Each structure stands twice: as C-alpha cells, then as structure tokens.
Amino acid sequence: MPATSSKSLLLRKLLLGIVLAAVCIAAVFAYYENRPWKVPEEAKQLKNPIPSSSQVLAAARAIYNDKCANCHGESGKGDGPDAASYYPSPTNLTDARHASNVTDGEIFYQISQGRKPMPAFKRKLTEEQRWQLVLFVRSLAAPTSGKP
Numbered sequence: 432m433p434a435t436s437s438k439s440l441l442l443r444k445l446l447l448g449i450v451l452a453a454v455c456i457a458a459v460f461a462y463y464e465n466r467p468w469k470v471p472e473e474a475k476q477l478k479n480p481i482p483s484s485s486q487v488l489a490a491a492r493a494i495y496n497d498k499c500a501n502c503h504g505e506s507g508k509g510d511g512p513d514a515a516s517y518y519p520s521p522t523n524l525t526d527a528r529h530a531s532n533v534t535d536g537e538i539f540y541q542i543s544q545g546r547k548p549m550p551a552f553k554r555k556l557t558e559e560q561r562w563q564l565v566l567f568v569r570s571l572a573a574p575t576s577g578k579p
C-alpha cells in the first residue's frame with residue numbers, strides 16, 4: 432500500500448535524523464571534554480626556576496591538598512570528592528602519556544589562568560607556589576608514583 436510505505440519512509444528518515452543529531456551532539460561533547468588549551472608560545476617556553484627537592488615537593492603537596500585535591504583527587508587521578516559536580520571533569524594528572532606532551536611552562540599557565548570550571552590561581556597563589564605545583568604535578572605523572 433503506497434500510504435503505509437511513504438509513512439515508513441518518513442519514519443526511517445526521521446530515525447536517521449535522530450541518529451545523526453545524536454552523533455553530532457556526542458562529537459561536540461567529546462570535543463569539549465578534550466578541548467586543547469591555547470597556550471601562548473612564550474608561556475610554553477618558560478622554564479621552571481625552582482629545582483625539585485623533597486622539601487619543595489612536600490610544600491607543594493600541602494598546597495595541592497588544600498587547593499586542588501577536592502577536584503583532582505589526592506593521587507591526582509581526577510577523582511576528588513567534588514569531581515563529579517564539574518564538567519568537563521577534572522583532568523587525570525597521573526596520565527604519563529599526557530604529561531610528556533606538555534611543557535612546564537604550559538602547566539604553569541594552566542594553573543595560573545585556569546579554565547572553567549577550574550579556577551585561576553594567578554591571584555590566589557604566588558608565582559613560587561605555582562612553580563612548586565608544576566613540579567608536584569609532574570611527580571604525580573612519574574611512573575614511580577604509579578600506585579594502583
């Protein structure tokens with residue numbers, strides 16, 4: 432019957448439309464979740480003026496526990512108590528493959544500027560504290576700190 436077949440054709444087109452829309456929405460969300468940071472070239476090139484030491488890492492751990500762990504988690508896996516309430520979700524800082532792709536300057540910039548929902552720490556922490564955190568963030572991704 433022509434009436435039924437044109438109806439089912441319409442239905443199929445409608446379904447196809449819904450599927451395509453869902454794919455587009457998923458792609459937009461995936462992009463937003465992994466959106467690259469735009470860090471100025473000169474900020475990327477900055478070198479950490481602070482040499483790493485156990486004292487510096489201990490000081491940075493204290494700042495981290497106070498200001499970062501609620502989102503990024505004590506071990507840096509992005510599983511802090513507040514993590515679930517943020518989108519995009521807080522980055523897993525223990526991902527060594529990711530860590531090897533960013534410079535110290537880039538991490539310093541990210542901590543300083545933030546990006547919603549991550550706050551900017553430029554005014555909340557001194558430059559020295561932010562560089563200490565760069566060392567600490569690096570230590571989270573070091574293979575030796577790879578706790579299960």
Ligand code: HEC
Binds near residue numbers: 501550
């Ligand atoms: C309110 C929750 C929150 C707090 C507090 C927070 N972060 Fe984040 N952080 C995030 C989120 C969410 C992202 C991902 C943002 C994005 O990709 O758009 C992020 C991203 C980062 C990144 C970038 C990783 C990358 O390359 O994608 C670094 C580094 C980082 N945070 C370090 C810190 C440090 C250090 C502190 C403490 C001084 C801190 N964060 C505090 C939520 C938070």
